[in-house]
Amino acid sequence: MRTELSERLGIEHAIFGFTPFPAVAAAITRAGGLGVLGAVRYGEAEELAKDLDWMDAHVGGLPYGVDVVMPAKKVENVTVADVEAMIPEGHRAFVRETLARYGVPELAEGERAGWRITGWMEEVARSHVDVALEHPIKLLASALGHPPEDVIAQAHAAGVLVAALAGSARHARHHAEAGIDIVVAQGHEAGGHTGEIGTMVLVPEIAAAVAPLPVLAAGGIGTGAQAAAGLALGAQGVWLGSVWLTVAESELRSPVLRAKLLAAGSGDTVRSRSLTGKPARQLRTEWTEAWDGPESPGTLPMPLQGLLVADALSRIQGYETPELIGTPVGQIVGQMTEERPVAAVMDELTRGFEQAVxxxxxIAGNIAGNGSSGEAGA
Amino acid sequence: MRTELSERLGIEHAIFGFTPFPAVAAAITRAGGLGVLGAVRYGEAEELAKDLDWMDAHVGGLPYGVDVVMPAKKVENVTVADVEAMIPEGHRAFVRETLARYGVPELAEGERAGWRITGWMEEVARSHVDVALEHPIKLLASALGHPPEDVIAQAHAAGVLVAALAGSARHARHHAEAGIDIVVAQGHEAGGHTGEIGTMVLVPEIAAAVAPLPVLAAGGIGTGAQAAAGLALGAQGVWLGSVWLTVAESELRSPVLRAKLLAAGSGDTVRSRSLTGKPARQLRTEWTEAWDGPESPGTLPMPLQGLLVADALSRIQGYETPELIGTPVGQIVGQMTEERPVAAVMDELTRGFEQAVxxxxxIAGNIAGNGSSGEAGA
Known part of the structure; x- marks a missing residue:
């Protein structure tokens, strides 16, 4: 699966795998794709540095990338405490009462919060970028907006390409004007922050809007057939996140959450503002339902909502409260029915792509036969 | 674009075009696809018979189909008057007040209503089926649920294949069990009634659920590249509706509505229950916004909502009230930027498909070169 972009990055397959877990990112890279490690969960740059060192020791010199969350809009001189003070007491009470209703215990003294809002703060994200650029990364991606222009310049000076996710052609043009190199066109089906437009419509629309910049297709892609569809739409590669959550190498700690993911159908996700304040697709749980319910105080704008729920989500994850535990994931969760090693997923992606082609x-009459279902699996 | 299904139906390209207009359906068939005439707008079976006679005179013996709306759930001994009586006065007042606010005039004495709720009544739909089967149709499609089993048997006895739209694997399995021959997997992006699941995820999910039945990909398909994507997902053909609304042969009467469609972006649609009581994607207008607004009484269940708004929609259409006029259409409306003849759309679909392949x-390395954007348009 080779495109101009994959050749530019020196990867065998134009498959970009986003994951919060170093072992998964390294395995994607080793299998010929480009593993992209999400940095947002790292509170301290030192922890990120340690994991990138580990990756360097486990990718055999093959290319990988890092994803940061770094909105270009800067808020000066605001501390976490200032932001915390903006959260209404009624919202805090709703969180407390919802947790109490499901009997979620307090975290034990000194126990680590699993979900770090600090990764969203610009100064922390900048320290992530500095650390990432001290490693031999090939791609710096931004999952929410494009990075500030000085960060783009910093990456370019290090010979690193910059990618940014977009859910609309308007966002994509905005990113392109800021000087990024690659747009990830992320459709409505995707896990995490998504817009209204489906991948089938969004990918060609963004590809036309930012040409000749290369576009990656994201949202609804977990198999080789779906990768072929994304590339048919004009993308130079595919960007996958959800499918790695349930791989054997996944560091997703909770067996309850893994089981929920493996059991979920394509209709068991919801776009909810309850995680960050912006619509993000995730498993539908009684937690997301509570935020959509009649007693909900409504969600707060980003970044207030994320700060409000950070500890609650840590408690829910830590204690594996079955009704409330969830994770960002796309509609392909319905296809994620068994645990497989990364290499098996990559193998299906490349073979399935070739079979679809x-x-x-x-069907095009280029070779004998037609596109009957009987031959489709050959 | 040949598949086992297209060969079975005797069509050159596995392109299925749904349209309410005989001239458009005939042109799709003449260009090598399968034109499918929507019957729901016909109040009287005689009108449908007349238009099918016209089609027979204009398709040169090539295959075409008819689409009816015929829910399998039967409601016995209920008249339109009975159903009208179930509509609360508050809802009627909301309709009157909304029309008055935008200065929509009453229809002139004897003026035809453009939108016919009677097409939704089972006895009318059955008369449509009888008329359709007296013509040389090759396909009977049902846009909402599958037809009753006796109607499926009636079609099969006439050598006619039966297709039904589905927005989830559960619906698709239900249709398959009823004995239909083809499932149209209609994704979230599509115009008209749609579910939550995007085409990228829905098509392979339904194809797996109903195999070996053939599946058509619908939702977000208007170009050859999108057709290639739909077929890559395992479909045996593509089903397009929206793209025909703005063709030269379209009988869409209102210049205001045509101009709105040509100007609309992919983000200018909304899934709203205001048309029929079930979520249907359509242009976002001040009419759909009013139904979602704070003064809305909420929509009624099908078929009450359709009866409630039928006259209002006729008035809005007839007087071309710019703020309120709309139509069911999918997210590909953003690609519909110029009026083209059907033959030009079909030509782009087949050539664009070949270019995408x-x-x-x-990209697969089957022929020289790579998938760079520079070569994509070649």
């Missing part, structure tokens, strides 16, 4: 060749 | 062949 062979089937299209038959 | 050639690009995928380069």
């Amino acid at each position: 062979a089937r299209l060749d038959r | 050639a690009r995928l062949d380069r």
Whole structure:
């Protein structure tokens, strides 16, 4: 699966795998894709540095990337305490009462919060960028907006390409004007922050809007057939996140959450503002339902909502409260029915892609046969 | 664009075009696809018979189909008057007040209502089926649920294949069990009634659920590249509706509505229950916004909502009230920027499909080159 972009990055397959887990990112890279490590969960840059050192020792010199959350809009001189003070007491009470209703215990003294809002603060994100650029990364991605222009320049000076996610052609043009190199066109189906437009419509629309910049197709992609569809739409690669959550190498700690993911159908996700304040697709749980329910005080704008719920989510994750535990994930969760090693997922992606192309060749009359279902699996 | 299904139906390209207009359906068929005429707007079976006679005279013996709205759930001994009586006065007042606020005049004495709720009544739909089967149709499609089993048997006895739209794997399995021959997997992006699941995820999920039945990909498909994507997902053909609204042959009467469609972006649609009581994607207008607004009494269940708004929509259409006029249409409305003849749309679909397959062949390494954007348009 080779495109101009994959050749520029020196990867065998134009498959970009976003994951919060170093072992997963390294395995994606080793299998010929580009593993992209999400930095937002790291509170301290030193922890990120340690994990990137580990990756360097486990990718055999092959390329990988890092994803930061770094909105270009800067808020000067605001501390976490200032932001905390903006959260209404009624919202805090709703969180307390919801947790109490499901009997979620307090975290034990000194126990680590699993979900770090600090990764969203610009100064922390900048320290992540500095650490990432001290490692041999090939790609710096930004999952929410494009990075500030000085950060883009900093990456370019280090020979690193910059990618930014977009859910609309307007956002994509905005990113392109800021000087990024790659747009990830993330459709409505995707896990995490998504817009209204489905991948089928969004990818060609963004590809036309930012040409000749390369575009990656994201949202609804977990198999080789879906990768072929994304590339047919004009993308130069595919960007996958959800599918790695349930791989054997996943460091997702909770067995309850893993089981929920493996059991969930494609209709068991919801776009909810309850996680960050912006619509993000995730498992539908009684937690997301509570925020959409009649007693909800409504969600707060980013970053207040994230700060408000950070400790609550840590408690829910830590104690694996079955009704409330969830995670950002896309509609392909319905296809994630068994735990497989990363290499098996990559193998299906590349073989499935080739099979889909062979089937299209038959439909186009380029080779003998037609696209009947009987031949599709050949 | 040949598949086992297109060969079974005797069509050159596996492109299925749904349209309420006979001239458009005939042109799709003449261009090598399968034109499918929507019958729901016909109040009287005689009108449908007349238009099918016209089609027979204009398709040169090539295959075409008819689409009816015929829920399998039967309600016995209920008249339109009975149903009208179930509509609360508050809802009627909301409709009157909304129309008055935008100065929508009453229809002139004897003026035809453009939108016919009677097409939704089972006895009318059955008369449509009888008329359709007296013509040389090759496909009977049902846009909402599958037809009753006796109607499926009636079609099969006439050698006619039966298709039904589905927005979830559960619906698709239900349709398959009823004995239909083809499932149209209609994603979230589509115009008209749609579910939550995007086309990228829905098509392979439904194809797996109903195999070996053939599946058509619908939702977000208006170009050859999108058709290639739909077929890559395992479909045996593509089903398009929105793209025909603005063709030269379209009988869409209102210049205001045509101009709105040509100007609309992919983000200018909304899934609203205001049309029929079930979520249907359509242009976002001040009419749909009013139903979602703070003064809305909420929509009624199907078929009450359709009866409630039928006359209002006729008045809005007839007088072309710019703020309120709309139509069911999918997110590909953003790609519909100029009026083209049906033949030009079909030509782009088949050529664009071939170009997309050639690009995928380069990406797969089957032929020289790679999938760079520079070569994609070749």
